Amino acid sequence: MNQIVEPCESIINTTPEFPMGWFSVAKSRDLQVGEVTRVFAFDRELALYRTRNGVAVIQDAFCPHLGAHLGVNGKVVGESLQCPFHGWRFDAKGDCVEIPYCDAIPDRAKLRIWDSVEKNGEIYMWFHPQNTAPQFELPDFPELEDPNWTSPRYHEIKIPASMQDIAENTCDPVHFRYVHRQPDTPPSEVTVDEDGRTLHLRADVDVGGGVISKLHSKVFQMGLAFVRNVYGPNAEMVVYNSAQPIDRETTLLRWTLTVRREIEDLAGDNVMTGIIEGIQQDMPIWENKVHKRKPIFCREDQDLVLFRKWARQFYLPEAGGTGS
Numbered sequence: 184m185n186q187i188v189e190p191c192e193s194i195i196n197t198t199p200e201f202p203m204g205w206f207s208v209a210k211s212r213d214l215q216v217g218e219v220t221r222v223f224a225f226d227r228e229l230a231l232y233r234t235r236n237g238v239a240v241i242q243d244a245f246c247p248h249l250g251a252h253l254g255v256n257g258k259v260v261g262e263s264l265q266c267p268f269h270g271w272r273f274d275a276k277g278d279c280v281e282i283p284y285c286d287a288i289p290d291r292a293k294l295r296i297w298d299s300v301e302k303n304g305e306i307y308m309w310f311h312p313q314n315t316a317p318q319f320e321l322p323d324f325p326e327l328e329d330p331n332w333t334s335p336r337y338h339e340i341k342i343p344a345s346m347q348d349i350a351e352n353t354c355d356p357v358h359f360r361y362v363h364r365q366p367d368t369p370p371s372e373v374t375v376d377e378d379g380r381t382l383h384l385r386a387d388v389d390v391g392g393g394v395i396s397k398l399h400s401k402v403f404q405m406g407l408a409f410v411r412n413v414y415g416p417n418a419e420m421v422v423y424n425s426a427q428p429i430d431r432e433t434t435l436l437r438w439t440l441t442v443r444r445e446i447e448d449l450a451g452d453n454v455m456t457g458i459i460e461g462i463q464q465d466m467p468i469w470e471n472k473v474h475k476r477k478p479i480f481c482r483e484d485q486d487l488v489l490f491r492k493w494a495r496q497f498y499l500p501e502a503g504g505t506g507s
């Protein structure tokens with residue numbers, strides 16, 4: 184009998200499609216009024232600028248005229264962006280509003296503008312594989328405005344993994360023992376809200392010195408998670424991470440950390456360093472793994488099973504999901 188040899192899985196042929204949701208493209212403080220920058224996300228070139236009225240606009244990069252990159256030396260003029268090549272100007276809806284040397288503007292002189300929201304110190308764009316309007320809102324991060332909390336610390340790190348594989352780590356208690364060299368698998372519980380939207384992980388983590396931290400991680404979508412650690416009364420820390428998918432296999436993660444002032448001297452830079460070190464431990468796995476589209480799970484893998492079920496809503500049926 185002839186057996187068929189299946190092709191080997193590779194990072195390229197297994198990595199999930201881009202999921203729908205809100206994705207970070209910049210920190211607010213990195214885009215001043217009148218500034219223009221290029222952004223690479225979703226395997227495409229984008230141009231991001233801030234109008235004179237302070238509105239952040241994210242659009243496709245290439246000018247419909249002769250293809251110049253508007254994010255490279257493009258110029259903010261009032262509420263519009265001027266192309267560096269022949270001076271055509273495009274407004275925040277993507278329409279060409281001026282050709283300096285011609286008074287007839289072609290109907291098709293338009294650029295794609297991406298829905299965006301500025302919140303929690305970041306600029307987000309909405310991505311949907313079929314270009315539909317935003318289906319849900321971004322969560323609030325009230326601690327950022329609260330005087331009882333320190334001003335935020337930031338860190339950005341490029342990870343050679345898809346957003347789904349990064350998020351899946353949250354629901355994978357066993358890997359802490361092998362990858363992060365923790366003595367035991369921390370007891371944890373994964374649940375999903377009644378409406379199916381938000382995934383929660385709760386765990387009691389031994390942070391040393393007899394201190395147990397109550398960890399509560401909320402995952403809102405692929406690439407958007409909020410982690411609260413409570414060590415005791417007024418001893419709290421929150422870490423927010425948001426993702427900019429660069430391509431399907433590479434993700435830029437932006438971290439924001441703030442802690443209650445009461446524990447400022449105990450937790451802060453060292454916590455951020457701990458997070459960065461933890462991610463470094465995950466790197467060799469992420470860099471070399473494939474995304475198992477149909478993993479073989481064992482009985483104790485129920486958190487991962489729940490995660491995979493939850494994750495499907497962010498993908499269209501043709502990408503193996505249940506979203507629309």
Ligand code: FES
Pocket residue numbers: 246247248249250251266267268269270271
């Ligand atoms: S390429 Fe943009 S104005 Fe000509």
Ligand SMILES: [Fe+2]
Pocket residue numbers: 352358362363461465
């Ligand atoms: Fe990890």
